[in-house]
Amino acid sequence: MxxxxxxxxxxxxxxxxxxxxxxxxxxxxxxxxxxxxxxxDDFPTDNITIVIPFGEGGGTDDFARTVAGAADDHLDVSIQFENEPGAGGLNGTQDVVQAEPDGYTLVAFNPPSTPTSWLVQQPPYEIGDLEGVATVGRFPYIIYANTDYEIEDFGDLIDRYEDGEFSQIAGQGVGTMVDVVARTLRDDVGLPWEDYIAYDGGGEVTEAVMSDEVSVGIGTDSGALAGAEEGRLEPIACIPDGGSAVFPDLESIAEQGSAEEGDPIDTLAMLQPSYWAPPGTPSEHIDVIAEALEQATEDEGVQEWAEDTGNVVEYSGPDEASQLLADVLETVPDVVDLDEVREEAES
Known part of the structure; x- marks a missing residue:
């Protein structure tokens, strides 16, 4: 008309x-x-920034720099990374929620981790408004210790806590997904730690354990790989059932007899690296980036990295990423007592 x-x-x-x-x-x-x-139609014509809302060296950082870093070969522009740690991933995520929705700024996080932190901490923005771009893999949380203690398995670890040899456990910030996993290990699985020592990112947690600043920690299997290869960090157990592709011989706590298959810990402790765009980003721009990410997961270099590290690299698109976020926001409150987590985090 x-x-x-x-x-x-x-x-x-x-x-x-x-x-x-x-x-x-x-x-x-x-x-x-x-x-x-x-x-x-020419999008993108400028470099794309991916905000990693955690410190360098963790599983999120490794996945983003490897997989998304390969996507710039398919975009004719560079992908740049900015680490903006704090509040369990919520500070950097907030920057992207409030960024210009033009397709040039994305955030990388791994449901259910950062969405759970958002549910616990209730910051003044809607994480559910983010636009899904892609998911590119999955990896579990594991529990690990400084190698000097020669811990045999998860049962031995429980015994040592009960005997008073350990009282602390390291993880990402209070109110984050790692905090929730640690509380679930304590309350539902019987690991009697007393003090949760919080760090900004997974890389800092592994460094703390390797230096024996804190003897035991929780982090991603991919984030723990370097420390294990150096012989300074010993994986004790894969937390969710199903095991770890990075450490294929590592048994889960259920396989070691300290939990039941299908426990809530299984839902909480498996992460899916994903990318998100600000609310209102044009779907045409999202599709361009998603296609480049899909091609990146198939790149020879990325596949070699996956094979060498044991990381699972697999692609799903914008609709699946958006649905994943919606599902987490709906189901986590049914699995986790968020009020209790908030109260304990504040005390």
Whole structure:
């Protein structure tokens, strides 16, 4: 209808000079619209920034820099990474929620981790408004210790806590997914730690354990790999049932007889690396980035990294990523007593 009215206007405007001027103005608008449309079609024309809302060296950081880092080969622009740790991933995530929805700023986090932190801490923004871009893999939390203690298995670890050899456990910030997992290990599985020592990111947790600043910690299997290869960190158990691709011989706590298969810990402790865009980002831009990420998961270098590290790399698209976030926000409150976590975090 708009185009028909414009033609009628141009036809009748030729009878007067003023009308000709107006028509010329309309034609100029058409040219501007065409230029804008062409620019939209050319997306991206500038570098894309992926905010990693944790410190360097953790599982989220490793996955993003390896997988998403390979996507720039398919975009003709560079992908840049910014680590913005704090509040269990919520500070960097907030920056992206509030960023310009133009497709040039994304955030990487791993449901159910950061969405659970959001449910616990209730910051003044809606994480559920983020637009899903892609999920690119999965990995579990594991529990590990400094190698000097020669812990045999999860049962031995429980005994040592009960004997008073250990009282602390290290993990990411209070109110984060790792905090929730640690509380579940204590309350439902029987690991009697007393003091939770919080760090900004998984890399800091592994460093603390390797240096024996804290003797036992919880983190991702991929984030623990370097420390294990150096011989300074010993994986004790995979927390969820199903095991670890990074440490294929590592038994789960259920397999070691300290939990039951299907316990809530299984829901909480398996992470899915994913990418998200600010609310309102055009779907056309999201699709371009998602396609590049899909191609990146198939790159030879990424596949070699997955094989060498044992990380599971697998792609699903924007709809699946959006559904994953919605599912986590709906189901975690049924699994976790969020009020209790808040109260304990505040005490």
């Amino acid at each position: 708009e185009e028909v009215n414009r033609r009628r206007f141009l036809k009748h405007a030729t009878v007067a000079t003023a009308g000709v001027s107006l028509a010329a103005g309309c034609l100029g608008d058409d040219e501007d619209d065409g230029a804008e449309a062409e620019a939209e």
